[in-house]
Amino acid sequence: MSDQSDDRTGEALGFATRAIHAGFEPDPQTGAVNVPIYASSTFAQDGVGGMRGGYEYARTGNPTRAALEANLASLENGAHGRAFSSGMAATDAALRTLLRPGDHLVIPDDAYGGTFRLIDKVFTHWGISYTPVAVNDVDAVRAAIRPETKVVWVETPTNPLLNVADVEQVAEVAHAAGARFVVDNTFASPYLQQPLALGADVVLHSTTKYLGGHSDVVGGALVTDDAELDTGFAFLQNGAGGVPGPFDAYLTFRGAKTLAVRMEQHCTNAEAVVDLLVGHPAVASVLYPGLPDHPGHEVAARQMRRFGGMVSLRLAGGRQAALDLCARTRIFTLAESLGGIESLIEHPGAMTHASTAGSVLEVPDDLVRLSVGIEDTADLLADLEQALG
Numbered sequence: 001m002s003d004q005s006d007d008r009t010g011e012a013l014g015f016a017t018r019a020i021h022a023g024f025e026p027d028p029q030t031g032a033v034n035v036p037i038y039a040s041s042t043f044a045q046d047g048v049g050g051m052r053g054g055y056e057y058a059r060t061g062n063p064t065r066a067a068l069e070a071n072l073a074s075l076e077n078g079a080h081g082r083a084f085s086s087g088m089a090a091t092d093a094a095l096r097t098l099l100r101p102g103d104h105l106v107i108p109d110d111a112y113g114g115t116f117r118l119i120d121k122v123f124t125h126w127g128i129s130y131t132p133v134a135v136n137d138v139d140a141v142r143a144a145i146r147p148e149t150k151v152v153w154v155e156t157p158t159n160p161l162l163n164v165a166d167v168e169q170v171a172e173v174a175h176a177a178g179a180r181f182v183v184d185n186t187f188a189s190p191y192l193q194q195p196l197a198l199g200a201d202v203v204l205h206s207t208t209k210y211l212g213g214h215s216d217v218v219g220g221a222l223v224t225d226d227a228e229l230d231t232g233f234a235f236l237q238n239g240a241g242g243v244p245g246p247f248d249a250y251l252t253f254r255g256a257k258t259l260a261v262r263m264e265q266h267c268t269n270a271e272a273v274v275d276l277l278v279g280h281p282a283v284a285s286v287l288y289p290g291l292p293d294h295p296g297h298e299v300a301a302r303q304m305r306r307f308g309g310m311v312s313l314r315l316a317g318g319r320q321a322a323l324d325l326c327a328r329t330r331i332f333t334l335a336e337s338l339g340g341i342e343s344l345i346e347h348p349g350a351m352t353h354a355s356t357a358g359s360v361l362e363v364p365d366d367l368v369r370l371s372v373g374i375e376d377t378a379d380l381l382a383d384l385e386q387a388l389g
Contacts, residue, residue: 015075015191016260023071023253035067037250060238064246068253069221072211075190075256076203078223080230082237083249087186087206088114089242090220094202095119096240097232098151098180101127105151106144108135109361110161112184113353115153116361132360135165136296138173145177152177155184156193157300160312160348160369162287164296167303171199180229186210186339191263192305196225207252209339210309213262217251219244262341265374266309269343272377273370273384277313282321282388284366287312310338311370312348319365322347326368328387331379338371343380345370 013021024035040062043055055061065083073081084090095118099105107119109132119130133144135154145152152174156165167183174181182202183195189210195203205211207219222233237243244252270288277286289300290307300307315321325345326334332345336352346352349365356362372380 018074019071019191019259020257022074023067023069035064035250035253037246038063039246058246059241059243062243062246062249064253065244065249068244068249068256071253071256072190072205072207072221073223075211075259076185076196076223077194078196078203079225080227080233081221081223082230082233083207083244083252084220084222084237085242085244085248086218087204087208087220088118090204090206090222091115091118091184093233093236093240093242094182094204094222095123095128095151096236097229098182098202099123099128100150102148103127103150104129104131104146104148105153106131106133106141106149106179107153108155108158108163108165109133110158110163110363111153111155111361112159113348113355113361115155115184116359117355120359121355134163135170136163136299138166138169141170142173145173145179149177149179151182152179153182153184155187156195157187157289157296157308157310159187159310160353160363160367162187162289162294162296162310162312164289164294164300166299167193167195167198167200175199187310188304188308189259189263189339191259192267192308193303196223198303201226202229207256208337210263210266211256211259211339212252213255213259213340214251215337215340215342217248217255219248219252262374263306263309266372267306269374269377269380270307270309270311270370270372272381273311273372276381276384277311280388282316282325284314284316287314309372311372313368313370314364314366315368317366319349322366322368323350325387329383330386331375331383332370332387338369340371341374343371343373343375343383 069081131144154165183200186206203223205221332343
């Protein structure tokens with residue numbers, strides 16, 4: 001992963017250092033090391049049009065949000081960052097900036113249910129068409145592109161089947177067709193993977209997940225190196241109003257500061273969980289990019305720092321066994337969402353991906369998704385052992 005220079009030192013700083021320091025200098029008056037929560041809806045002006053520091057109204061801009069946006073851009077090694085009130089608000093802003101009626105986009109054939117719902121139930125009413133495709137198959141992505149394709153949208157790893165897209169190769173395919181390439185980097189986080197450096201035009205995050213990291217704030221973000229795209233994102237951020245409040249921005253910024261150390265433990269625990277699950281008689285298969293026999297293992301090893309904290313498994317006993325497992329865990333909490341410090345378990349078909357039922361994106365009903373937290377490894381393993389037993 002590349003480092004980014006810092007204006008204070010003129011030297012290249014590592015990821016963990018930027019996570020803590022990028023976006024905010026200690027307050028020159030008080031010495032406060034944390035960004036203040038600017039809980040103001042409006043800002044005094046020195047005469048008509050005389051804004052102090054560029055702020056006039058909190059939907060348009062807020063200093064706490066601006067600090068977060070600078071931090072997120074730094075973590076993705078991007079030039080521009082925009083924070084939104086949720087990952088779906090960021091998704092909506094990206095799609096509305098990039099697409100017009102009559103356009104077409106390519107999406108994963110196992111996309112996040114909320115993304116699919118937005119595209120299938122909302123954007124199609126405005127003349128947008130889409131094609132689901134296996135994003136781990138570059139030839140399939142190429143074949144899905146039409147003359148009217150304006151966006152290729154991938155998640156990698158995907159949610160919930162953990163397929164891996166070769167970001168560099170898909171970027172070449174998208175750009176050869178004149179399409180923009182968007183990567184949802186939520187599962188990997190910027191600590192594990194930085195798609196802009198591999199050719200993506202836009203990186204999207206549900207900052208609710210690993211960046212916030214504590215299951216206490218909802219948010220989203222778009223990061224890009226393209227100033228024109230950023231201007232479009234900023235217009236919708238202000239014009240549509242899907243912005244985070246200052247306290248939400250503060251919590252996300254606070255969470256991002258510990259991303260590096262948290263992701264290391266998420267990955268370590270996930271690897272131990274995978275070791276337990278592989279070969280277990282109750283488990284039919286384990287989906288994890290860190291497994292040597294995973295079809296995306298080689299690509300993931302090349303473009304990711306480690307393999308992440310998300311693990312999916314299919315149960316040998318089918319749907320009922322999957323539901324039973326979700327009901328029996330004690331430390332793994334049955335809940336939607338992911339990426340927090342606590343371990344979560346869910347049944348995607350009935351929960352996060354219920355909107356895909358009956359579509360080509362419908363997920364297997366024997367599938368269970370784990371968001372492996374940062375608790376003591378032995379406790380997580382014991383919990384799964386008793387639940388599977």
